[in-house]
Amino acid sequence: MQHRVLSLSLLACALALGACQRTDTAPAKPLKPAAATVPASAPKSATRPDDNLNAVLWMQASVEYRASAITIYRAAADRLDRALKEKHWDALVPDERGNAATGLAPAVIMDVDETVLDNSPYQARLIRDGKEFDEVTWDAWVAEKKAKPLPGVVDFAKAAAARGVTILYLSNRAEHLQEATLANLRAAGMPVKDDSVFLGLGTVVDDCEQNGSEKNCRRRLAGQKYRVLMQFGDQIGDFVQVVANTPAGRSQLLDDYRDWFGERWWMLPNPSYGGWEPALFNNDFAQPREARREAKRQALDVAP
Known part of the structure; x- marks a missing residue:
């Protein structure tokens, strides 16, 4: 599991005051799941996102x-x-x-x-x-x-x-x-x-x-x-x-x-599955999977 490393000054501030604000503005990275949560027998592909x-x-x-x-x-x-x-x-x-x-x-x-x-x-x-x-x-x-x-x-x-x-x-x-x-x-x-x-x-x-x-x-x-x-x-x-x-x-x-x-x-x-899906990417399954996925993203009706 990875953690953001605090600078020494921030660490001292946190220990001394307990309520100091962070000075960095970068968004915190999401924590990765512990390795033990993925069965050892599961193929690597099983952890990839699937539509x-x-x-x-x-x-x-x-x-x-x-x-x-x-x-x-x-x-x-x-x-x-x-x-x-x-x-x-x-x-x-x-x-x-x-x-x-x-x-x-x-x-x-x-x-x-x-x-x-x-x-x-x-x-x-x-x-x-x-x-x-x-x-x-x-x-x-x-x-x-x-x-x-x-x-x-x-x-x-x-x-x-x-x-x-x-x-x-x-x-x-x-x-x-x-x-x-x-x-x-x-x-x-x-x-x-x-x-x-x-x-x-x-x-x-x-x-x-x-x-x-x-x-x-x-x-x-x-x-x-x-x-x-x-x-x-x-x-x-x-x-x-x-x-x-x-x-x-x-x-x-x-x-x-x-x-x-x-x-x-x-x-x-x-x-x-069904005909509705290829209708969104010109019925072309020969395209790479990510290209088809992007066409589906583009078809989303996103609220303003």
């Missing part, structure tokens, strides 16, 4: 996060019967519907990650190890099949299934992760009708060209067989195609479909 620390801790430790998820799924369950009764009720935007929904079997589209399954332990590992997302560590995490369900989601899904509603899992987990994902969903207590309910990244949709991880083609595929009563996600792109991933483009989508939220669309909170 995701508070976000992941909030998702894991706060009752507010759990209450938010419970509120959303309970409110959605209260809307189920109304959605079923109204023959023209549909949660796909007209541009992605492609065919009439009347007479089709009912379904609910659910994103998987941070909508149904909680992957915060994976994010916590990245923080611990000073790393960022990559496909190798992500695939390894999925293969563990350890993700837990979000609060409230199992009760909602079972209520929907009891009413004859099929749960479709429209996820940006790659198709080769289907088996592990469905096994994890079943272990979490979620209804899984069969393998066809998983529409992962890489699903081929005839006459529809998929743009990166956008889900519009897979939503169109779901709409060919089902009347979609509701959609659940943690990103705006889980509900409608994001043509321009900029703050303005994303805000415009919210303005266009504001009335859909809380009726047909249900958004789960996720402060840990």
